[in-house]
Amino acid sequence: MAFGGSNVILTNADSSGFVPEIWSDEIFATKKANLVLASVVRRLNVKGKKGNAVNLPVPSRGAASAKAVNTIVTTITESGNDVQILLTAHWEYSRLIEDPVTIQGTASLRKFYTDDAGYALADAVDDQLFLAARTLNGGDGSPAWNAAVIAGDGTTAYVDAALNANATALTDAGIRRAIQFLDDSNMPMNDRALVIPPVGRRVMMGLARFTEQAFSGTGDPIRNGKLGQVYGVAVHATSNSPSPSLGTTVRIGLLLHRDALVLAEVLGPRVQTQYKQEYLATLLTADTIFGVGEVYDTGGIALAMPST
Numbered sequence: 001m002a003f004g005g006s007n008v009i010l011t012n013a014d015s016s017g018f019v020p021e022i023w024s025d026e027i028f029a030t031k032k033a034n035l036v037l038a039s040v041v042r043r044l045n046v047k048g049k050k051g052n053a054v055n056l057p058v059p060s061r062g063a064a065s066a067k068a069v070n071t072i073v074t075t076i077t078e079s080g081n082d083v084q085i086l087l088t089a090h091w092e093y094s095r096l097i098e099d100p101v102t103i104q105g106t107a108s109l110r111k112f113y114t115d116d117a118g119y120a121l122a123d124a125v126d127d128q129l130f131l132a133a134r135t136l137n138g139g140d141g142s143p144a145w146n147a148a149v150i151a152g153d154g155t156t157a158y159v160d161a162a163l164n165a166n167a168t169a170l171t172d173a174g175i176r177r178a179i180q181f182l183d184d185s186n187m188p189m190n191d192r193a194l195v196i197p198p199v200g201r202r203v204m205m206g207l208a209r210f211t212e213q214a215f216s217g218t219g220d221p222i223r224n225g226k227l228g229q230v231y232g233v234a235v236h237a238t239s240n241s242p243s244p245s246l247g248t249t250v251r252i253g254l255l256l257h258r259d260a261l262v263l264a265e266v267l268g269p270r271v272q273t274q275y276k277q278e279y280l281a282t283l284l285t286a287d288t289i290f291g292v293g294e295v296y297d298t299g300g301i302a303l304a305m306p307s308t
Contacts, residue, residue, distance in 0.1 A: 036236040037129045038122065040193035040256070042295065044264040046087065054264055055082045058295060061186065085293040087266050091124040092287035093117040099280045114271050117286035121269045125290060126240050132261050132292045133254055136300040137181075143245035145252055148302035151200070154178040158244075158304035165247040167304040170200045172209055178255040178301050179231055185298035191258035192233045197241035197251035199307055201227065204235070243307065251307045256300025264291045 046054055058081055065074035095113055102109070131141075139147030144160035152168030154177025159166050168174075175194065182192065196204070204210045210230055227235040233255070241251050268288030276283050 036238045037126050037133075037195055037240070037254070038263055040195060040234070040236060040258060041129060041261040041263055042258050044085075044262055046264050046266055049266075052087050054085050054087060054291070056085065056262065056295060058083055083262075083293060083295050085262060085264050085291040087264055087289065087291040089124075089128055089291055090287065090289045091121055092285055093120045094283060094285040096276070096279065097282045097284060099282075102282055113284055114286065117271065117284075118269060121286060121288045123240065125263065125288070125292075126238075127242075128290075128292045129261055129263060130240070130242050130252070130254075132294055133256070133300065133302060135294045136254075136256070136260060136297060136302060138297060139302075145244045145302055145304065148244075148252060148304045149178075150174070151253060151303040151305040154181070154301075154303070158247075158250075158302075160244045160246045160250075162246045162248075165244075165250050165304075167247060167250040167306050170196065170203045170253065170303065170305050172207060174303065175230065175233075175255070178303060179233065181301050182255065182257060182299070185296075187257040187259075187296070187299050189232065192256070193258070194230065194233050194235045194253065194255050195241070196235065196237055196253040196303075197305070197307070198237060198239055199251055200253050200305055201237040203305075204230075244304070247304070249307050250304050253303040253305060254300055255303065257296065260294065260296050260299025262293055262295050264293075266290060 044054065044056075060079045062076040067073065093116075097109075097113075134141045134143070134145055134147070137147040137149075139145065145158060146160070148158040150156045150158050150166055150168045151170040151174045153171070154174040156166070178194075179192075183189075204227075227237055229235060241253060244250055244252065266289040268290075269286050270288070271284070271286045273285075274283045275281075
């Protein structure tokens with residue numbers, strides 16, 4: 001890897017903000033997206049294990065049989081399959097910090113960058129999970145989100161288009177229809193989540209049904225995006241929800257069961273530092289290795305809604 005030139009992110013001149021004579025000792029990130037998708041899907045810990053893929057068995061549901069007198073039992077043939085999750089996603093965040101900054105800067109310097117690195121890596125994981133969600137409900141994984149439905153009714157297919165995209169605002173009826181989709185797919189009633197963009201949150205806060213006592217919950221919405229529950233489904237808001245390829249004025253929300261997607265973590269996030277004598281600077285690097293994938297195709301459905 002080459003260092004120097006444009007790779008030297010910080011010099012004494014352009015990092016005076018970290019010198020206590022000019023700025024206060026405390027440095028905070030002023031803006032963070034609410035990254036919640038990783039917290040509502042199945043997490044698989046494969047840290048320390050060898051191999052670049054993991055195979056998850058997905059057994060099929062069986063049916064009970066009536067037992068006739070003096071006959072053997074009816075055995076059930078397994079018709080399930082395995083889902084392979086590739087553990088090949090490797091993302092990193094690095095900064096080269098020159099000595100004057102390290103010496104003159106405060107202890108909050110590293111805290112700021114480790115915090116920033118954690119956000120950047122979480123953002124990468126969240127993005128990959130949304131990419132995996134494109135295949136839910138029979139989707140082909142394309143950026144058009146061709147298996148999404150409009151949020152207004154929960155059934156009409158979303159049509160990705162530069163103009164006149166048919167996405168509609170989130171409604172009570174749309175949520176109930178999406179819940180029925182999971183019910184009809186025999187997904188368990190518990191561990192479900194509705195992940196919506198900020199516009200979805202704004203709409204829900206304007207609907208009386210969702211401001212009643214039944215729509216409440218615990219947790220810090222600023223920290224984890226959790227708003228409460230509706231019809232027994234945990235509601236989370238995230239500013240990281242994607243837009244389809246052409247429908248740039250459209251945002252995608254998800255109603256899914258925890259087992260619909262899986263996040264398998266091999267490493268991290270970890271933070272390492274190395275002193276580079278040739279540059280009289282410290283290289284700070286944070287990285288993570290993971291894999292994501294769909295487990296149950298009918299375990300979730302995407303909802304398309306206008307972004308404003």
